[in-house]
Amino acid sequence: MSQTANDADWVSVVVPVRNGARSLAACLRAVLNQDYPRDRFEVFAVDNGSTDGSPEIAKSIGVTTLSEPEPGAGPARNRGIAAARGDIVAFTDADCEPTRGWLTALVAGLAGAEAATGWIEPTSEGNRFSRARAELHRLYLRDCIRLAREQRLDRFDTANAAVRRSFLSRLGGFDPKVDFPLEDREFGSRVVEQGGRIVFVERAVVRHRYETRLLPNVRKREAAGRMWAKLPQLVPQETLQRRFPDVVRLLAAADSLGAPGARRTLLIRLWLHLAAAAIEWRDGARLRHFGEVERLATLRGILEARHSRPSAATPQTSW
Numbered sequence: 001m002s003q004t005a006n007d008a009d010w011v012s013v014v015v016p017v018r019n020g021a022r023s024l025a026a027c028l029r030a031v032l033n034q035d036y037p038r039d040r041f042e043v044f045a046v047d048n049g050s051t052d053g054s055p056e057i058a059k060s061i062g063v064t065t066l067s068e069p070e071p072g073a074g075p076a077r078n079r080g081i082a083a084a085r086g087d088i089v090a091f092t093d094a095d096c097e098p099t100r101g102w103l104t105a106l107v108a109g110l111a112g113a114e115a116a117t118g119w120i121e122p123t124s125e126g127n128r129f130s131r132a133r134a135e136l137h138r139l140y141l142r143d144c145i146r147l148a149r150e151q152r153l154d155r156f157d158t159a160n161a162a163v164r165r166s167f168l169s170r171l172g173g174f175d176p177k178v179d180f181p182l183e184d185r186e187f188g189s190r191v192v193e194q195g196g197r198i199v200f201v202e203r204a205v206v207r208h209r210y211e212t213r214l215l216p217n218v219r220k221r222e223a224a225g226r227m228w229a230k231l232p233q234l235v236p237q238e239t240l241q242r243r244f245p246d247v248v249r250l251l252a253a254a255d256s257l258g259a260p261g262a263r264r265t266l267l268i269r270l271w272l273h274l275a276a277a278a279i280e281w282r283d284g285a286r287l288r289h290f291g292e293v294e295r296l297a298t299l300r301g302i303l304e305a306r307h308s309r310p311s312a313a314t315p316q317t318s319w
Contacts, residue, residue, distance in 0.1 A: 009107055011041040011088045011162070014080030016073050018048040020094030021057055023209055028061050030097040036104050044083055045094075048076040054094070074174035074183040077158065081173050090162040095209040097123065098160070102204050106162040109201035114167040115191050117144070117153075118160040118204030130210035132277070132290040133217060137210070148200035154243050156188030156198060160206040167196055177234055181220065182227045186235065189243035214274060218297045225250075225301020250295075254302040263303055270296040 013031055017024055024045070031043050045058035046066045058065045068079035081089055090106055092098055102118070109116040119141060122134040147153040161184070171190055178186045191198055211217045228247050232240055241248060257266055270293060277289035 008037045008040040009088050009110075010086045011036065011090055011103060011107060012080070012084030012086035012165075013041060013043045013090045013092070013103070014046060014077055014084065015044065015063075015092055015094055016046045016048055016068075016076035016080070017050060017054045017058070017094040018076075019050050019052045019054060021050070021052040021054050023095045024054050024057050025061060026097055027092065027094050028058060028063050030099075031092065031103075032061070032063070033100060034098070034103040035100050036107070041103060042085065044080045046076040046080045048072070070176065072176060072183070073158070073180040074178060075176045077183075078173040078176070081168055084165065087165050088162050089165055089168055091158040091160075092206055093159045093208075096120075096159050097207045099205045099207065102160070102206060105201050105204035106160075109199050109204060110162060110164060112197070113199040114196035115156060115163045115188070115198045116161065116201050116204070117155070117157050117188075117198060118201045118206065120157065120160050120206050120208050123207045123209050126210060127212045128283075128286065129214055129217070129277075129290070130212045131283075132287050133210040134208075135287055136291055136294065137208075145200050145202065148198070151197070153198045153200055154188050154192040156184050156191065158184040158187075159208055160204060163191075167191070167194075170194065175234070178231075179223075179227050181224055182231075185244075186231075189235070189239060193239055193243070214278060214293070218270075218274065218293060221294045221297035222301035222304065225298040225303075226305040227301075228298065229254075229302040229305035250298060250302065254299050254306070257299060257303060258306070263300075266296060266300060266303070270300065 015027060028045060043063045044066055045063045046068050047055040048068050049071060055065050066079050066083055068076045077091060088107060088110060090103060106116050106118060122130060144153060144155050171194060174183050174187055188198060228250060231247060257263060273289045273292045277286055277293055280286040280289055
């Protein structure tokens with residue numbers, strides 16, 4: 001480690017949780033086991049309405065536990081930010097396990113930058129569906145690395161990230177109107193729009209438990225689509241065009257699917273790809289079907305939001 005305990009930055013680690021009892025203990029123990037000087041970082045678990053004993057788990061491990069009644073990962077993180085004393089605020093999620101050198105790498109990566117995000121890989125357990133989700137995420141992360149090398153990174157993944165406290169105060173934290181799972185992407189866009197720099201720290205590694213079931217993953221993509229549909233009302237048009245070109249393309253694709261017949265066709269295609277992903281044994285073909293399922297589910301969420309048809313299956317997500 002390049003820093004001594006006396007000159008290391010003081011860091012506050014914020015872990016939001018809602019019904020994360022299955023993985024929270026492993027997450028918090030991994031955070032506490034960092035090779036960063038132990039007297040230079042604090043840890044907050046922020047409960048967001050859990051009903052499974054998550055706060056009691058955090059307290060039993062000796063982690064300071066806060067409560068945020070307003071639903072959403074953004075408000076939960078904002079509660080942790082308000083309590084944080086660190087010069088740097090780091091984030092991970094209750095279904096993640098940071099590797100031992102994670103915090104040291106993130107802090108080092110912040111030299112000359114306002115925010116940092118890092119590499120995410122799957123935990124050892126899982127199945128073919130979680131591996132497909134992890135591979136799609138890996139493609140996204142590789143694109144983040146490319147953008148960072150070109151000094152154009154405007155994405156931020158709160159499963160593995162850190163921000164300078166002074167810049168957090170300038171931004172006002174996370175926008176409570178932007179819900180999971182997109183609040184971090186919107187936050188990243190505001191970092192760069194306000195003149196900040198985001199770096200990608202490949203040595204800062206977090207292991208993540210990806211969803212092992214197809215249908216819950218579909219529901220999450222639909223929820224993402226409902227959030228994307230609201231984005232034009234939440235960010236300036238120039239920011240939307242500049243920072244969210246992929247969303248602009250999805251919104252444009254949804255424009256041609258407004259008729260009831262087109263929406264029925266979309267649903268049929270979604271279920272066909274879902275069935276193909278479930279029975280396909282070849283990794284490459286399954287990944288293509290899985291990717292198409294996610295795209296179609298996102299489009300369906302956009303259409304639901306536009307036609308004011310709330311989904312009955314919106315997940316109670318664990319952060």
